[in-house]
Amino acid sequence: MNEQRSLAGQHLTELILETFRLNGALLAAGDQLVAELGLTSARWQVLGAIMLSGRPLSVAQIARRMGLSRQAVQRVANDLAAARLVAYQANPDHKRAKLVAPTEPGAAAYAAADARQAVWVSGLAAGLEPAALAAASTLLRRLYERCRSAADDEDQANGP
Numbered sequence: 045m046n047e048q049r050s051l052a053g054q055h056l057t058e059l060i061l062e063t064f065r066l067n068g069a070l071l072a073a074g075d076q077l078v079a080e081l082g083l084t085s086a087r088w089q090v091l092g093a094i095m096l097s098g099r100p101l102s103v104a105q106i107a108r109r110m111g112l113s114r115q116a117v118q119r120v121a122n123d124l125a126a127a128r129l130v131a132y133q134a135n136p137d138h139k140r141a142k143l144v145a146p147t148e149p150g151a152a153a154y155a156a157a158d159a160r161q162a163v164w165v166s167g168l169a170a171g172l173e174p175a176a177l178a179a180a181s182t183l184l185r186r187l188y189e190r191c192r193s194a195a196d197d198e199d200q201a202n203g204p
Contacts (some may be wrong), residue, residue, distance in 0.1 A: 100143035
């Protein structure tokens with residue numbers, strides 16, 4: 045079966061492919077940026093979700109916020125705990141789903157990573173139009189929401 049894409053579908057396919065390439069480049073750059081801090085892009089992402097929330101989160105909450113699988117976040121959270129950058133805490137709302145909280149070394153590593161990222165991202169953004177960047181961010185957020193909505197609809201259709 046040979047289905048034709050609409051013009052918008054063709055452009056969105058190109059955007060998706062560029063997003064995949066950009067994701068790989070961002071992960072590599074992130075790994076390089078924070079390697080000296082004992083972090084990887086994945087560790088930084090999970091630690092960042094907690095730090096940006098301002099409170100401890102469960103693994104499932106981190107996964108939802110970052111668009112990752114719970115299993116992937118659990119593995120990274122365990123790595124962070126082994127490195128003493130986070131600690132597990134009791135969750136008053138759920139007996140089995142512990143909360144992940146930053147430790148002092150974890151908060152310090154995140155602050156150092158954030159400072160490095162500020163310099164790096166400002167250099168990367170130099171010469172780019174702020175309005176275009178804001179529009180691109182809005183478009184990517186809308187596409188993410190549509191993907192999540194479609195996945196939720198499919199989950200509900202498939203039932204328990």
